[in-house]
Amino acid sequence: MSTIRELDPSASPLDYFGAELRRLREAANLNQKQLGAIIYCTGSLIGQIETARKVPTRPFAERVDAALGTGGALSRLVPLVLRSQLPPWFQQYAEMEARATYISTFQMQLAYGLLQTEEYARAVLGADWPRNLDELVAARMERQRILQRENAPLIWVVLSEAVLYQEIGGREVMRNQLAHLLSYREAEWVQIQVLPFSAGAHAGLMGSFNLLRFDDDPDIAYTEGYETGHPSANPQDVKARSLRYDHLQAAALSVEESAELIARVLEERYGEQAEPGGRTLA
Incomplete structure (x- = not known):
């Protein structure tokens, strides 16, 4: 029998989750194998998560919460745990x-992270063969939960037309990704424009960037380099990026024209035809 690894709950969100899982399990007078049987997993998996050797998924946390009657205690920790698996420079x-x-x-090159399918995200994140690919994909999917909130943020996306043609993960993955973009056609809180090749030289040639606005905090301009991120609250930086974004929106196709282009590329390049509402036909 292996020695139980003692965790320091303050060491990381993952350690805290493991310590809480153990505490709640023991309070319910269950061993690892018994809890595993209740939530349809192995006792070994319970042990790995309790000792911070494996990252919990949201479905796992939700099943444990239901089994132990925790009132969602572990599920509420999942965003912190998964965020801690992101590269340190991206966590902020x-x-x-x-x-x-x-x-x-x-x-410029990829579908926006909050609008990526799981398969597309896996292909993107797996390009560098990270050891923790499953955790990175889970973290990206967890980030997307902000779109399901009652007070979801308004998201405006301008994509280079190149995004529609850069085949990430193969034809089926791209087919599903473009169909996923079309699924937001009627969503009031997500607007997608495509910057066509015909725009020629444009204000985004220096690369991708994001602008974040808050109710009570200064706006943020964010750019990303190789293994580094650059957030800035400098008013001049934000103003310059905002002006650049205005030019990109003006040069891009309208939201409706963009959806029509995405549907056309989906049909002609990836072999499916989109219905008016954004659904696809094989």
């Missing part, structure tokens, strides 16, 4: 993103 941005009331983004 993820925290700001979760508080923003208005997010505007220009993307």
